[in-house]
Amino acid sequence: MFRRLESVLATVAALLLFTLNEMRLFNDRPRVLDTAHGFIHSAFLRAFGAPQQVYLSVTDLAVRWGLVALTVALSLWAIADSFERSKAPVRKRVR
Numbered sequence: 001m002f003r004r005l006e007s008v009l010a011t012v013a014a015l016l017l018f019t020l021n022e023m024r025l026f027n028d029r030p031r032v033l034d035t036a037h038g039f040i041h042s043a044f045l046r047a048f049g050a051p052q053q054v055y056l057s058v059t060d061l062a063v064r065w066g067l068v069a070l071t072v073a074l075s076l077w078a079i080a081d082s083f084e085r086s087k088a089p090v091r092k093r094v095r
Contacts (some may be wrong), residue, residue: 007078014074018067023047025064029054 026047030039031054039055043064046052056064 004081007074007081011071011074011078014067014071018071021063021067025054025056025060026052029056029060031055 022045025043026045030037031052033040033042033055038057041056041058041061042053043056043061044051044053
């Protein structure tokens with residue numbers, strides 16, 4: 001199905017990094033607005049049940065959306081790699 005497995009493994013690794021970052025945000029970020037420390041951006045995260053509101057900093061948002069972009073780009077690479085035609089060896093004509 002996939003000619004080269006590197007693209008699929010890279011996509012799975014990026015998805016794992018994104019998931020680990022989401023769990024870090026879910027467990028470590030405050031649930032109330034904390035303007036003194038820069039946690040001013042509200043986000044709803046769901047882990048183990050109902051979604052909860054957490055407040056993120058600008059750095060948290062940049063890392064989160066950067067990992068989203070990385071995961072999407074690597075997924076597109078894996079899809080494009082699976083549709084790429086394999087080049088058949090050229091046979092020479094014998095005259």
